[in-house]
Amino acid sequence: MTQTPPTQVAATLRPLKGVRILSLALNLPGPAALMRCQQMGATCTKLEPPAHPGAPQGTSGDPMGLYNRAAYDVMHKGVKVLMADLKTEKGQAALHKELARTDVLITSFRPSALRKLGLEWKALHKQYPKLSLVTIVGAPGARAEEPGHDLTYLAENDLVTGLDLPPTLYADMGGSLMASEAVLQTRLHQLQKGKGVQLEIALSVAAGYLALPRSWGLTKKGSAVGGGHAGYRVFPCKDGRVALAALEPHFAASLANAVGLKSANIMAMFASETHQAVATFMLTQTRQQLDALAVAKDIPLYTLPAC
Numbered sequence: 270m271t272q273t274p275p276t277q278v279a280a281t282l283r284p285l286k287g288v289r290i291l292s293l294a295l296n297l298p299g300p301a302a303l304m305r306c307q308q309m310g311a312t313c314t315k316l317e318p319p320a321h322p323g324a325p326q327g328t329s330g331d332p333m334g335l336y337n338r339a340a341y342d343v344m345h346k347g348v349k350v351l352m353a354d355l356k357t358e359k360g361q362a363a364l365h366k367e368l369a370r371t372d373v374l375i376t377s378f379r380p381s382a383l384r385k386l387g388l389e390w391k392a393l394h395k396q397y398p399k400l401s402l403v404t405i406v407g408a409p410g411a412r413a414e415e416p417g418h419d420l421t422y423l424a425e426n427d428l429v430t431g432l433d434l435p436p437t438l439y440a441d442m443g444g445s446l447m448a449s450e451a452v453l454q455t456r457l458h459q460l461q462k463g464k465g466v467q468l469e470i471a472l473s474v475a476a477g478y479l480a481l482p483r484s485w486g487l488t489k490k491g492s493a494v495g496g497g498h499a500g501y502r503v504f505p506c507k508d509g510r511v512a513l514a515a516l517e518p519h520f521a522a523s524l525a526n527a528v529g530l531k532s533a534n535i536m537a538m539f540a541s542e543t544h545q546a547v548a549t550f551m552l553t554q555t556r557q558q559l560d561a562l563a564v565a566k567d568i569p570l571y572t573l574p575a576c
Contacts, residue, residue: 283310288456291316291367292348293355294377295331297419297438298405298472300344301445302375306452313348314367318355355386368397372459373452377405379414390467401455401465405448409471422473426480443475499543500524503573504551510573511551511559523566 285306292303292315300315307313317330328334330352334341351367354360368374374393376383383389383404390402407417422440423429451468458466482488491497493516500515515524518533525533528550530543537543554562556572563570 286310289370289372291371292375294375294405296333297441298444299375299377302448303348304344305449307347315348315350316353317350319352371400373401373455375403398464402467403448403451404469406471408473422476426476427483428480439479440472440476443479444470444472447475497539499538499547504548506551506559507555509556509575512571514569520569523568527562527566
């Protein structure tokens with residue numbers, strides 16, 4: 270089956286309509302969270318630092334604008350982007366002008382940087398009691414000052430295999446979802462209590478959450494979704510690969526019927542001869558044949574080109 274998943278949230282439900290969000294967060298997690306909030310109806314503004322000296326004219330002050338302009342543009346669609354040097358009086362004035370009309374502030378600075386910018390929660394809450402703060406950090410609590418990145422947080426949660434880089438930025442994107450969830454939580458708190466609240470989102474915690482199935486043993490080698498079950502594996506086929514996910518008994522039965530297996534009970538699906546039978550069958554099939562088989566036999570699979 271070949272379809273591209275949508276990147277937009279449901280357009281019919283806009284739970285953040287009327288909510289004003291200001292973001293100071295750069296790179297990926299903060300802008301991705303802001304993108305989700307904008308898609309949920311929020312009015313989003315972002316304050317960026319001036320571009321680095323020597324950068325091309327019109328360059329964004331967010332490093333993502335240099336790394337990958339296309340990604341930057343997608344995440345900032347519908348977002349009002351302003352420039353301010355928060356280390357200057359003029360920049361501070363611009364910041365507080367925006368804060369005075371903001372419901373939720375998103376940051377991605379270390380705690381020490383927030384202190385230097387006068388954005389510690391205690392002072393912020395005193396000046397703007399209805400304002401909420403979502404702080405995105407690398408690791409929680411005392412570890413928030415430690416340097417780190419998506420790769421290090423995945424590594425500490427056993428999500429890095431061999432010497433290969435992970436195929437996407439799981440901690441950053443998981444953290445962005447947690448941050449947009451936190452915005453929803455703060456909004457509920459504002460409505461219930463009439464005042465703001467601070468929530469901290471740690472990327473290492475996001476990575477740990479994504480790693481829970483692994484920590485439970487669900488994806489360890491030889492487990493049902495770790496290659497032990499013959500119906501849940503990636504196999505080579507005649508002109509590519511197939512990601513097969515016939516895990517549940519009724520899907521396994523459909524697979525067994527297609528392959529010509531005598532049994533699809535759970536013990537049989539873990540047997541080496543079953544793995545061999547499925548592998549042999551897949552090598553006889555093209556991607557087109559397997560796509561057709563998926564529809565005809567109700568088998569969950571997705572065909573891919575060869576490596």
